[in-house]
Amino acid sequence: MAITYEHIKTCKQSGARLGIVHTPHGSFETPMFMPVGTLATVKTMSPEDLKEMGAKIILSNTYHLWLRPGHEIIKEAGGLHKFMNWDRPILTDSGGFQVFSLSDMRKITEEGVEFRNHLSGEKMFLSPEKAMEIQNALGPDIMMAFDECPPYPAEYDYMKASVERTSRWAERCLGAHQRPHDQGLFAIVQGGEYEELRRQSAKDLVSMDFPGYAIGGLSVGEPKDIMNEVLEYTTPLLPHDKPRYLMGVGSPDSLVDGSIRGVDMFDCVLPTRIARNGTLMTSEGRLVVRNAKYARDFGPIDENCDCYTCKNYSRAYIRHLIKANETFGLRLTTYHNLHFLLKLMENVRQAIREDRLLDYREEFFEAYGFNKPNAKNF
Amino acid sequence: MAITYEHIKTCKQSGARLGIVHTPHGSFETPMFMPVGTLATVKTMSPEDLKEMGAKIILSNTYHLWLRPGHEIIKEAGGLHKFMNWDRPILTDSGGFQVFSLSDMRKITEEGVEFRNHLSGEKMFLSPEKAMEIQNALGPDIMMAFDECPPYPAEYDYMKASVERTSRWAERCLGAHQRPHDQGLFAIVQGGEYEELRRQSAKDLVSMDFPGYAIGGLSVGEPKDIMNEVLEYTTPLLPHDKPRYLMGVGSPDSLVDGSIRGVDMFDCVLPTRIARNGTLMTSEGRLVVRNAKYARDFGPIDENCDCYTCKNYSRAYIRHLIKANETFGLRLTTYHNLHFLLKLMENVRQAIREDRLLDYREEFFEAYGFNKPNAKNF
Numbered sequence: 001m002a003i004t005y006e007h008i009k010t011c012k013q014s015g016a017r018l019g020i021v022h023t024p025h026g027s028f029e030t031p032m033f034m035p036v037g038t039l040a041t042v043k044t045m046s047p048e049d050l051k052e053m054g055a056k057i058i059l060s061n062t063y064h065l066w067l068r069p070g071h072e073i074i075k076e077a078g079g080l081h082k083f084m085n086w087d088r089p090i091l092t093d094s095g096g097f098q099v100f101s102l103s104d105m106r107k108i109t110e111e112g113v114e115f116r117n118h119l120s121g122e123k124m125f126l127s128p129e130k131a132m133e134i135q136n137a138l139g140p141d142i143m144m145a146f147d148e149c150p151p152y153p154a155e156y157d158y159m160k161a162s163v164e165r166t167s168r169w170a171e172r173c174l175g176a177h178q179r180p181h182d183q184g185l186f187a188i189v190q191g192g193e194y195e196e197l198r199r200q201s202a203k204d205l206v207s208m209d210f211p212g213y214a215i216g217g218l219s220v221g222e223p224k225d226i227m228n229e230v231l232e233y234t235t236p237l238l239p240h241d242k243p244r245y246l247m248g249v250g251s252p253d254s255l256v257d258g259s260i261r262g263v264d265m266f267d268c269v270l271p272t273r274i275a276r277n278g279t280l281m282t283s284e285g286r287l288v289v290r291n292a293k294y295a296r297d298f299g300p301i302d303e304n305c306d307c308y309t310c311k312n313y314s315r316a317y318i319r320h321l322i323k324a325n326e327t328f329g330l331r332l333t334t335y336h337n338l339h340f341l342l343k344l345m346e347n348v349r350q351a352i353r354e355d356r357l358l359d360y361r362e363e364f365f366e367a368y369g370f371n372k373p374n375a376k377n378f
Numbered sequence: 379m380a381i382t383y384e385h386i387k388t389c390k391q392s393g394a395r396l397g398i399v400h401t402p403h404g405s406f407e408t409p410m411f412m413p414v415g416t417l418a419t420v421k422t423m424s425p426e427d428l429k430e431m432g433a434k435i436i437l438s439n440t441y442h443l444w445l446r447p448g449h450e451i452i453k454e455a456g457g458l459h460k461f462m463n464w465d466r467p468i469l470t471d472s473g474g475f476q477v478f479s480l481s482d483m484r485k486i487t488e489e490g491v492e493f494r495n496h497l498s499g500e501k502m503f504l505s506p507e508k509a510m511e512i513q514n515a516l517g518p519d520i521m522m523a524f525d526e527c528p529p530y531p532a533e534y535d536y537m538k539a540s541v542e543r544t545s546r547w548a549e550r551c552l553g554a555h556q557r558p559h560d561q562g563l564f565a566i567v568q569g570g571e572y573e574e575l576r577r578q579s580a581k582d583l584v585s586m587d588f589p590g591y592a593i594g595g596l597s598v599g600e601p602k603d604i605m606n607e608v609l610e611y612t613t614p615l616l617p618h619d620k621p622r623y624l625m626g627v628g629s630p631d632s633l634v635d636g637s638i639r640g641v642d643m644f645d646c647v648l649p650t651r652i653a654r655n656g657t658l659m660t661s662e663g664r665l666v667v668r669n670a671k672y673a674r675d676f677g678p679i680d681e682n683c684d685c686y687t688c689k690n691y692s693r694a695y696i697r698h699l700i701k702a703n704e705t706f707g708l709r710l711t712t713y714h715n716l717h718f719l720l721k722l723m724e725n726v727r728q729a730i731r732e733d734r735l736l737d738y739r740e741e742f743f744e745a746y747g748f749n750k751p752n753a754k755n756f
Contacts, residue, residue, distance in 0.1 A: 320447040
């Protein structure tokens with residue numbers, strides 16, 4: 001198996017799992033957050049920056065790399081790791097989420113999805129087989145099955161048909177996957193907020209014995225408590241000895257709440273996207289560094305942070321750079337936000353070790369402000 | 379004196395000078411190229427990047443920092459070094475060049491220049507006294523006198539009046555400068571391509587005993603041989619025991635030709651600006667990495683280069699990043715071009731040491747393609 005999961009312990013207070021995922025490019029402890037490097041680069045960051053801040057695995061997007069520069073070029077380069085100079089694990093998605101997001105420009109059939117790409121408008125076709133071909137060419141350690149991503153909210157009947165198609169497509173992915181020896185293929189449990197459908201989806205996919213399982217269709221607009229409820233009944237349906245990945249989730253509260261419910265891996269563009277807009281995650285909550293009140297604030301973004309940005313630069317300097325559209329400002333804010341989430345996961349793992357993740361949750365939520373009425377979710 | 383010049387040797391073949399400039403933030407060997415960090419950041423680079431590539435001194439722009447974030451804020455931060463986390467020498471210009479470039483938006487009087495700033499349109503006034511006040515607040519090691527920057531070409535009579543005004547303004551700068559103990563003020567020799575006026579300007583300014591001298595009004599559109607001719611008769615007019623700075627010059631051929639004519643310091647936005655457009659300087663000449671022919675070229679930008687970019691990334695990857703507007707691509711190209719010029723200056727210094735700078739010039743020009751008819755100048 002290309003990917004194996006080593007279970008270390010379960011938190012006695014919360015049920016969260018501490019583990020290690022082993023891949024052909026090294027291992028990482030879980031629960032873990034994966035920075036997103038859509039186009040074979042985590043925007044503004046170098047591989048050395050990512051290593052310095054403690055990133056152990058990154059995610060890249062199949063749809064975007066298929067379009068630019070093209071998966072054949074990356075294959076010729078020796079694969080994505082070599083192309084982008086990143087020698088730690090990489091996970092790629094299937095391209096499905098992006099293609100389904102092109103709602104006015106795509107047509108779904110049993111065979112796959114025909115769509116017009118967002119750059120040239122050219123007609124293209126993505127199917128389970130094509131998603132495997134591209135990801136086999138890119139060469140990530142973990143690849144994702146091509147699933148149908150239904151809109152939120154979706155009717156029960158639509159969702160049921162979609163879950164069944166996702167299972168058939170998962171079977172086709174397994175059949176088309178050419179490199180199971182060095183690339184682990186994860187299946188994606190769908191079913192929206194219908195417990196019965198999540199059960200059906202998990203049962204179908206677990207019977208196919210994938211090396212890992214993702215939970216899809218969450219963080220798509222539903223309230224937080226729905227996400228937590230779905231996780232509560234879904235994670236117990238997944239094999240204890242395989243990693244579990246909650247797709248597209250990266251707000252600090254959801255990382256903690258997902259860990260509590262037995263999730264091992266997370267990814268999201270949130271920390272990097274808001275960083276480029278000058279919004280920072282700190283131990284005391286959100287900080288919008290563009291605000292005029294920081295113009296003469298020579299303290300760090302976060303007094304309690306020991307990242308490169310906080311050790312060397314002031315709020316006033318970062319505000320100046322962001323307001324002047326200087327890319328070094330984006331480097332500094334991106335670095336800080338990614339470091340913040342990686343450190344948060346380190347704290348989560350430590351709390352699991354100490355059987356006190358629920359206590360940690362209370363402390364963290366209180367300090368960040370998540371307990372306030374109408375708290376923003378990041 | 380805040381700034382002193384230590385002469386090491388003169389090249390027996392060319393007359394070029396090898397020396398060391400000592401400043402309150404450390405020393406650097408000359409001839410030296412200074413990367414430009416207009417807004418208190420060398421675009422896309424961190425201070426660590428700059429140190430790793432061998433940058434010893436950087437330049438920042440008074441006009442831009444006056445407008446954003448404002449010199450008082452930088453003063454409150456503890457000065458420019460601390461504000462931007464750069465502990466090596468900094469030189470700032472006077473703001474004059476930028477203000478004079480606002481040709482339709484400024485009015486020149488003996489007192490100074492009234493202009494509308496390019497961001498808000500607000501009326502502002504820059505004078506010798508104001509340029510000193512701002513630079514004293516910013517706190518660079520080397521500051522520049524406020525001079526008149528005449529257009530090219532300019533009539534003799536206009537240029538003569540301008541040179542005389544520049545001398546009067548230099549006198550006022552000396553009088554207004556509040557920190558001569560820890561900031562060295564350089565005067566700027568003007569006079570266009572009129573030898574008589576260059577002599578008059580140099581004589582006036584040398585008599586005022588500045589710690590260093592710049593040569594201004596070159597690289598403003600005149601042919602290369604005019605620049606070389608002006609340098610040939612101007613540098614001998616300057617004190618042997620003071621550094622000489624040729625402003626705004628950064629094409630590889632001009633760095634070599636300026637050094638041959640006794641120049642010690644250079645700055646220019648050229649390497650960083652063209653880098654952001656995907657144009658690279660290599661040991662075999664210019665390379666436009668956006669070109670389709672590099673799409674599957676997995677070799678480095680420059681086979682003969684040992685910089686971070688060339689050691690770790692391919693032309694194909696950098697082309698992909700630049701075409702996708704990924705800022706990490708700009709980091710990689712900026713890093714390479716700055717490293718190229720810093721390395722070129724290292725080679726120039728070595729050639730001076732070995733009394734063979736004219737031979738080195740021939741070798742370098744031949745390899746880069748400067749000897750070809752209609753060669754581009756970078």
